[in-house]
Amino acid sequence: MNFRHKFVFLLPGLLILIGILIFPIVFTVRLSLSSWDSFFPGLDFIGLDNYIRLFTDDKRFWESFFRLSFLSVTTVLLQYIIGFSLALIVWKDIIFQRFFRVLFLIPMMTTPVIMTVIWRTFFHESLGPVNDFFSLFGVTPLWLSDETLAKVTVIIVEVWQWTPFMFLLLLAGLLSLPKEPFLAAAIDGASPIRKFIYVTFPLMAPISIGAIIIRLIEASKIMDTVYVLTSGGPGTATETSSFYIFIKGLREFQMGYSAALSFTYLIIMIISLTIIAKLLVKLLINNN
Amino acid sequence: MRVLIYTFTICISLIFLSNLVLADKWSDQFPHIKNTGDIPGECSYESMSKKDYSGRTLSINTHAVPVMGEPTALHAEQFSKLTGAKVNVVHTPAGDLYAKAMVPFQAGQAPYDIVFGFSNFIRDWMQYLEPVPEKYVNMRQMQDVTQSHIGVASWDGQMIQFPIDGDRHYLKYRKDVIDNPKYQKKYKADTGKTLKVPTTWKEYGEIASYFNGWDWDNDGELEYGSAEVMKKDDLMFAAFFSRSAAYSKNPRTPGGFYFDLETMEPLINNPGFVEALDDWIAATKYVPPGGINFGLGDEINSFGGGQTLFSFSWDDAFVKAMEDGSPIKNKVGAAPLPGAEKVWNREDNSWDHGYNQAPYIVWGWASAVAKKSKNHDMAFDYLCFFANDANHQADIAIGRFGVNPFKKSDFDPQIYIERQGWDRLIAKSYAATLMSMEEYSTNRVFPLRVPGVFQFTSAVATGTSKALAGQLSSQEALDEVADEWKKIIKRVGADTIREAYAVGVALEDNKN
Known part of the structure; x- marks a missing residue:
């Protein structure tokens, strides 16, 4: 079998890769160099105008990016802590272990948009059950209308929806850990806390990094929760980058400009997630 | 024979x-x-x-x-x-x-x-x-x-x-409260003013504030002043234009409500619009809890479900209130959008004092x-x-x-009395309100219909929602909107926008 034969076998896979991965990216880049909008459809060439506009005249995009960073880091951190705790609980032989394992996965199995509609109903300030409860104590928090509380609400919904994913990965990691280090720790008389700090957590570091990075990638695309829950409001308090790009692209139909936003956002995410992954490796693995 | x-x-x-x-x-x-x-x-x-x-x-x-x-x-x-x-x-x-x-x-x-x-x-x-x-x-x-x-x-x-459909914004109110002699007496005693269907946005605000946060229909639930579409990007800009029309649509200064047709300079940050946004910010105090996040569906359910005294937007909230089985059927009234005691004159750069009202024939x-x-x-x-x-x-x-309704024959009150069981007076006032806006007014505002319309309305939604959320003052928010509009005009082309805008201005100036 010569090189040509190998190439023929590789060709279908290569074509699919070009079709579903390379072409959309190349087209997005080309689109970002055009002024395509509702009035001027077509791939004209305007050079780097859209990028110049983005870097010099679009404060709102950068505000939404920093807001997204805050929301995604906070939600993933909370998901990691809660997910790890739940995984530790059902890792041990406890009563109704199987039931709890399935129960903790239910939020992830539901449709995000549908669940967010339900959460929005829960948090409805004048008609929702959450405030019915709080009104017993004489307070009616503005879950969706107050700038700070709206962010908290988005975080609650995101954590509820995606903690099971973290739980699933971490539980799989825990179940695959070797038994010997734990036996050695038990022989040495280590307490459960010391066992966690010196055995479980270090052994789980590679899996934790993988889970955190996967979730950060997902969380950085947060859109449906914001769209349904707050529409980015009040004001722009919960507007994230992806929601902003959605507005520019599919609401205002500024296709060229939204392509520039998308491509810039993609580059920023690749760079920042690479740095975060390296930092986590240094922090959690190399130090251990 | x-x-x-x-x-x-x-x-x-x-x-x-x-x-x-x-x-x-x-x-x-x-x-x-x-x-x-x-x-x-x-x-x-x-x-x-x-x-x-x-x-x-x-x-x-x-x-x-x-x-x-x-x-x-x-x-x-x-x-x-x-x-x-x-x-x-x-x-x-x-x-x-x-x-x-x-x-x-x-x-x-x-x-x-x-x-x-x-x-x-x-x-x-x-x-x-x-x-x-x-x-x-x-x-x-x-x-x-x-x-x-x-x-x-x-x-x-x-x-x-x-x-296939006709739309306009008009005022909906609880007739059983506004026409109630007991409340009229109480309101007079407490405020020194007459309780009546508001004819200005200031009156609207005063009455809505008075009836905010207490159980005025004795159903065991709290009621509020007004339900409005305030949620960002959820048609809220239309609600803002409804509130702005009275302050900014001056019949003495034809040639544009949104822009000056001649110069294509945005008018969105003139004192008329700013006054309207000030009123709207004040309204956040008399909407139901979370009212700042109400979309059209919330507004329909809130007023249509009997939660508020007033509402203004499309017909749906009124129709819902008047449907069979509604707890407030035949307890609501329709009236033209409130007006204002002054209107901005952009030619003289001053307020023209005197009553002004402008229906919004909304999209x-x-x-x-x-x-x-x-x-x-x-x-x-x-x-x-x-x-x-x-x-x-x-x-x-x-x-x-x-x-x-969008047909002349829709404005016959008998249709609603005989086929839908509406109270005679309510049907008459409903039909008369709609008819007066559609056929008799000469100071109407039409929707903005220019290339890239969503870019303009999206900028309004973002700016006004920042003001409602307290992130910016009215003037700051509308200055931001005006800046954004100027950029859009520059991108699309002033002549292109002017050509399209002239068609709408001709309707507003009764030239068609």
């Missing part, structure tokens, strides 16, 4: 009876029109039954169920039974209607013969739409459409969209036929059938359908 008279009378009676028989025939098959039966016309059930579209398929992209989506599907099914056509109806969320049609339009495709959207899409869509043929424009059914809505559906005198549901469709005849027949008199009268009685 006597024989001749008898024969003539018998013939007339037979013709009349045969119509009744036909009416019964169609309402038996189609219970939707049970109240009226078929009403003769060019696109009646009888007329459509004579068409044969067997073997042909009509594709329609419409809104999600129920608003507009339900009547589209219902009339599609009826049309199919009558003509033999196969009708595919695709339902799309409101926010995606524009893009779902625009993407194939721009790609030169026609996956849908008929597209539903909002009437203010007209400038962006018109190059891809088939103008309504003269045959339909001249038919009796179309002659009944109000001049305002002929204007809304047309571009520079040519009808592009087929009228609403619209439908049109794709230019690239191969089924123009069938598509226009469907739309004509959708809006025929029998279907239309049945549709406007169902709040969730989102079909509202």
